[in-house]
Amino acid sequence: MAGRTICILGGGSGGLVVANKLRNALGAEHKIILIDKLSYHLFNPSLLWLMVGWRRPEQMKRDLGLLKRKGIDFVQEEVAGIDFNKQVVKTNTQDINYDYLVISLGADLYPERIAGFKEGAYNLYQLSDVIRLRDDLANFKGDKAVVMVSSIPFKCPAAPYEAALLLNAYFKGQKKSVQVQVVSPEPQPMPVAGPVVGSHVASLLNMSGIQYMPNTTVKAIKADKKELETADGKNIPFDMLVGVPSHGAPAVIKNSSIAAETGWIPVNARSLQTKIENVYAIGDVTTIPLASGKPLPKAGVFAHLEAEVVAHNIAAKIKNQPAVNEFNGDGYCFVELGDGRAGFAKGNFYAEPAPSVSLWRPGRHWHIGKVLFEKWWLWKWF
Ligand SMILES: Cc1cc2nc3c(=O)[nH]c(=O)nc-3n(C[C@H](O)[C@H](O)[C@H](O)COP(=O)(O)OP(=O)(O)OC[C@H]3O[C@@H](n4cnc5c(N)ncnc54)[C@H](O)[C@@H]3O)c2cc1C
Structure with a gap:
């Protein structure tokens, strides 16, 4: 069988899984190339634990260059363009030909879409800002901390609520009297999962005593x-502001x-x-409308499960076997409470007329489950 080249764009949750799964499924005559502008993979859920000092950055990162040991070629470069007709990925220094392409470039962050964000807020979704936040928390003297959602959609619908719960528990542990507040344009937490x-x-x-302001859009900081400053003219004071920035498709895709x-x-x-033969897209960079009219949320669990399907089907095509696997819309989510417990939600997002999601009572075991998942993830794929 002639060797094929599979090019995977992005070494985040989706790309990492596709690369591993394809490498296991295909012989050495087939080339698997993973391209990412960063040198490392970051396990994003641990950013919340880093914020309150439960993790150090090196515990949640892995060098993507390690994948070379498995026979996955890693190219650390920015993807500058894709020529779908010629089947070529363009970086700033080279053109890389492919037979199959998997796009898993995630979502880009645009904090600057809200004036004053960069000067006034910690970006909850950026490693360097979360490190700065962790360091500043220790010396925080104020009495009002606000967690703010800039706009919808954003990845991990639970993250701002978990951040507020973790911060609240952190301040309580420090015997500091700090009012935590969540300000979000959403009508309720995690709206896609239902009322x-x-x-x-x-x-x-x-x-937990956290104030919640839904249906509130921030205009400026x-x-x-x-x-x-909210869109309807209110002013909300803060001593510390933690923000989920606006999201958008990566420039090269947009x-x-x-x-x-x-x-x-x-x-x-x-x-x-x-819409292009032999080109797949998974994870946050995609848009999948649900029966409810809302899109499938952007979350690592979906990127992961979609990656398994795509890897299976590409390998099957190459081996001339029927490509039968399908993503069924299942997903799950841990919700950290900050006191050593977590909640757990699981369901099917392709259910009609709306996602069918069940909740489990919060407990310590779900927190331990999340810790074990983190350990497993970083072991399994590296
Ligand atoms: C604080 C936080 C907590 C979270 N918690 C959870 C959770 O508990 N459960 C859950 O399911 N999800 C969670 N998520 C969401 C999850 O991390 C993402 O949904 C998931 O990583 C998406 O995977 P992806 O492969 O689509 O994109 P990503 O994992 O974002 O990967 C995209 C990759 O593409 C690279 N890239 C982008 N543009 C280019 C370019 N032009 N050239 C080269 N490389 C490029 C990036 O460097 C990145 O490595 C959390 C996210 C955050 C920020």
């Missing part, structure tokens, strides 16, 4: 005055022929194939 999950998370916030008007890539919801 039961939303009201459960809202009641967790309430029981006045860093000098330490105030948020302007390409494969993207929808929104910039995200439409795919077949079951096979993750794009």
Whole structure:
């Protein structure tokens, strides 16, 4: 069989799994190339633990160059363009030909879309800012901490609520009297998961004494005055501001022929194939409309499970076997409470007319489950 080249763009949750799975499924005559602008893979969920000092950065990162030991070629370069007709990925220094392409470039962050974000807020989704936040928390003297969501969609719908719960528990542990508040344009926490999950998370916030302002869009951050200005003209004061920045499709995708008007890539919801033959997209860079009208949330669990399907089907195609695996819309999520416990939600997001999601009572075992998942993830794929 002639050797094929599979090029995977992005070494995050989705790309990492595709590369590993394909390497296991295909012989050495087939080339697997993983391209990422960063030298390392970051296990994003641990950013929340890093914030409160439960992790150090080196415990949640792995060098993507380690994949070479497994026979995966790693190229650390920025993807500058893709020529779908010629089947070529362009970086700033080279052109890389492919037979199959998997795009898993995630979402880009645009904090600057809210004036004053960079000056006034810690970016909860950026490693360097979370390190700065962790260091500043120890000396924090104020009495009001705000967690703010800039816009929808954003990855990991639970993350801002977990951040608020973790911060609240951190301040309590430090015997500091700090009012934590969540400000979000969402009508309820995790709206795609339905009203039961939303009201459960809202009641967790309430029981912890965290103030919650849904349906609130922040227009600007006045860093000098330490105030948020909302779209409806209110001013919300803060001493510390932790922000989920605005998200958008990666620039290289947004302007390409494969993207929808929104910039995200439409795919077949079951096979993750794009409109172009032999080109697949998975994870946060995609847009998959659900029966409820909302899109499938951006979360690592989906990137992971989609990656398994795509890797299986590409390997099957190369081996001339029927490509039968389909992504069924299942997903799950741990919700950290900050006191050593976590909640757990699991469900099917392709259910009609709306996702069907069940909740489990918070407990210490779910927190331990999340820790074990982190350890497994970094062991399994490196
Ligand atoms: C604080 C936080 C907590 C989270 N917690 C959870 C959780 O508990 N559960 C969950 O399911 N999800 C969670 N997520 C979301 C999860 O991390 C993402 O949804 C997931 O990583 C998406 O995978 P992906 O492969 O689509 O993109 P990513 O993992 O973001 O990977 C994209 C990769 O592409 C690279 N890249 C981008 N553009 C280029 C370019 N032009 N050239 C080269 N490389 C490029 C990036 O460097 C990156 O490595 C969390 C996210 C955050 C920030």
